[in-house]
Amino acid sequence: MSQLLDEVFKARSFTNSKGELVKVHSETNRDQCKFLQQIIRDKKASKTIEIGFAFGISTLAITEEVAKNGHRHVVIDRFENTGWHGNGLELLSMAGLSDAIEFYEEYCYIILPELLKQGRKFDFAYVDSTKLFDWLMVDFFYLDKMLEPGGVIVFDDLMFPGIRKLFRYLVQFPHYQLYGVYPENKKITGVRKAVSFLRHLPKSQKYISPEVILDDYKLGINSNCVALEKVGEDERRWDWHKTF
Numbered sequence: 001m002s003q004l005l006d007e008v009f010k011a012r013s014f015t016n017s018k019g020e021l022v023k024v025h026s027e028t029n030r031d032q033c034k035f036l037q038q039i040i041r042d043k044k045a046s047k048t049i050e051i052g053f054a055f056g057i058s059t060l061a062i063t064e065e066v067a068k069n070g071h072r073h074v075v076i077d078r079f080e081n082t083g084w085h086g087n088g089l090e091l092l093s094m095a096g097l098s099d100a101i102e103f104y105e106e107y108c109y110i111i112l113p114e115l116l117k118q119g120r121k122f123d124f125a126y127v128d129s130t131k132l133f134d135w136l137m138v139d140f141f142y143l144d145k146m147l148e149p150g151g152v153i154v155f156d157d158l159m160f161p162g163i164r165k166l167f168r169y170l171v172q173f174p175h176y177q178l179y180g181v182y183p184e185n186k187k188i189t190g191v192r193k194a195v196s197f198l199r200h201l202p203k204s205q206k207y208i209s210p211e212v213i214l215d216d217y218k219l220g221i222n223s224n225c226v227a228l229e230k231v232g233e234d235e236r237r238w239d240w241h242k243t244f
Contacts, residue, residue, distance in 0.1 A: 001034065002064055004095050008057065016090040024055045028128065028156065032225050033061035035182040036126060039152055039227060040065040045124035047148075049115075051108045051139055052129035053077035056088030058156075060095055062126060067100040074102045074122075076111050077129070109135070112142035123151040133162035140170060147230045152179050154227040167221050168210070169244040175232045181223035188217045210243045 009030045063073045104111045216222040
């Protein structure tokens with residue numbers, strides 16, 4: 001990890017080219033950035049894409065890795081220059097990596113189909129943007145079409161119910177397997193653990209919430225950041241379904 005990123009993590013701020021002090025918040029933390037960088041190194045990923053830019057913390061961490069081998073990182077964020085005042089772009093410029101990103105300031109549901117139409121392929125994807133189930137399902141749909149077998153897709157913020165619900169579905173796809181989580185997958189405790197025996201009752205799937213029948217810990221996703229590896233192409237039957 002670069003000295004610049006270390007300094008930003010320590011100060012939780014940086015000064016942009018206008019001399020303004022930019023205080024970062026809700027950023028991908030240091031250890032999670034290391035988690036992303038390790039995946040890229042382990043998978044030797046070179047065709048990377050990210051949805052969500054903001055202050056550019058995770059973008060810089062990812063770009064640092066792919067730029068080592070002369071590759072560029074694709075980033076999509078409709079609100080980078082409006083909601084985030086271009087500070088993510090500033091951070092990449094400070095790191096001397098402006099030319100190592102391919103930036104699209106547009107909605108992901110517009111850009112992703114265009115990239116698919118161009119025949120683009122990726123071996124690493126990181127999604128950290130909206131927390132809306134339907135938007136993220138659309139993101140995954142297009143990213144899945146472009147992700148190479150052996151590639152990894154990572155979603156942040158699984159503490160949000162829409163994202164957690166989505167991942168209860170995705171982790172059961174037959175052409176994906178759990179690759180890793182940050183932090184660790186935590187055991188379910190308290191009331192939910194106490195009532196887990198209900199899953200063994202007759203017709204339990206009809207009357208009991210899927211989260212009780214198969215809890216997040218057993219699915220391996222009771223964490224904040226979860227990575228899935230694509231292990232093959234999508235060969236599901238037209239009527240495939242899993243309760244989630």
